[in-house]
Amino acid sequence: MKIFAQKLLVGRTFLANQTVTVEDGQITAIGGGGPADFSVWALTPGLVDLHCHGGQGFDPELNERPLPEFLTILLCHGVTDVLLTLGAEPLPTMRRALAVVQTAMQQQAAGKLPGAHILGVHLEGPFLSPERPGAMPPAALLPPTLAAYQTLVQGYESVIRQVTLAPELPGALELGAALAARGIRVQAGHTDADYETAQRAFSAGFTGLCHTFNACRPLRHRDPGVVAAALLDPNVTTECICDLVHLHPAALQLVYHMKGPEAMIAVSDSVATHGLPDGRYTVAGQDYIVQNGVSRCANGTLDGGGVYLDGAVRNLQSIGIPAQDACLMASTTPAALLGLPRTIHPGHPAVLVGWSEGWQVERVWRDR
Structure with a gap:
């Protein structure tokens, strides 16, 4: 061909x-x-999404709509590879979702499930800060210990590829170092970490920042926090939701000029309500509002991102980032973090x- x-x-x-x-x-x-x-x-x-909860009514923690349909839609948007992402939910719910992903990966290995290729799981929780839960249910958050992690993933260890932790929580640095030693990518996120704590985390095996600026301690001139630590560390990559809602164009340009396309990663952070018509939805007992393609919790908190990665490529170009760099941030750069030749x-x-x-x-x- x-x-x-x-x-x-x-x-x-x-x-x-x-x-x-x-x-x-x-x-x-x-x-x-x-x-x-x-x-x-x-x-x-091909585009590689390292932070994708679902879309079009599908979420591995809810599994309300067929997974094959969602994976086919992702592929139509140019997403060839995806880390299915689990947010903080009760442990039985998260373990059911791990089973869904593991079964799907086995089906793909046997050539029986088309669409975007599932690379594994990104655990975005439950080891997050109650000070910065974002759209996560605070009741589902847990202290980060190796025992708690093993209870969560027992039987599904092989599918875990990335974990987000709040590094300021007691035990988080130790858990992060243990996971990094197992070859799992660890990033800071949903965190109230100050600058010094973030620096310690980035020296202890944390190599990324989850959806930069969102659900993080704000960057202030006397309290630069985790965002400044990530931007200044050349070994740390920065996820960015590129729907032009979660981040102002100037914030995206700031990250781009600080990190470049080799360390800035475009992610969708899409959720079950992404891609659905504007309206009100109830998902797992929680109410959400989709307006102008953007999903929010009933209290107004932003939920997931508003574009898949093809939309991110277009949006990044619309704010002056060169096309080649926009494409790299959505393909080669995230792929390299998981050892994929893209x-x-x-x-x-x-x-x-x-x-x-x-x-x-x-x-x-x-x-x-």
Whole structure:
């Protein structure tokens, strides 16, 4: 198979009028011109969402709508790989969700479940600060101990790829270091940590900040907090919800200029109500309002993000971030954190998104 692209993203550069040859799911060659089986305006690596709770009525903790339908919708938005994210809920609920994800991953390994590829689970809770719960139910939060973690994930250890912790809580640094030693990515989030505590966390195995600025101690000139610690540490990556609601464009530009596309990650943080028509919804006994595509709790607290990653790519460009960097922040950069080769290069998997002019997803290739 040959794919011709007017703009081909290779590294941090768009090459003009290139043809990508794919054989058995692998990129075997890149060259100029020539006949092709498909033609697109732009070709980039597949989008990788490390923070996605669900959408279109689906959530692994609720499982109200079919998972195959949701994964197919994600793929149509260019999301080829996803970490399904669990928020803080009662332990039985979270363990049922872990079972849902584990079963789905087994089905995908057997070639029986289409759509975006599930990479595993991101535990965004329950080890979070009651001072910064965001939309999380405070009653479901737990102190971070290794025993509590093991109780939660017993039998599902292999699917956990990322955990968000509030580093200021007693025991959090120890738990974070233990998880990092097991190869699990650990990030700070839903945290009231001050600058010094955040620095200690980033020296103890924490390597990221969950949805930067949101559900965090605010950045103040005499109290810079976890946000400043993350922005100033070159080894720390910063998640950003790019719906232009959770973050003002200037906040996104600040993170971009501080971190660059190699350390700023676009995430959707989409939830069950994302993608549903505007209206009022009751999910797991909680009331939510969707207005202009944005989901909020009944008390007005922002819930999940308002765009999938293709929308993030368009939004980032709309505020002046170059297209190649917007694409990298939604594909190659998050993929690298989990050891995935998501660059367009001979020998790498052909996990690709074709875009029309205007950056609408036109076609997705994902054979493996």
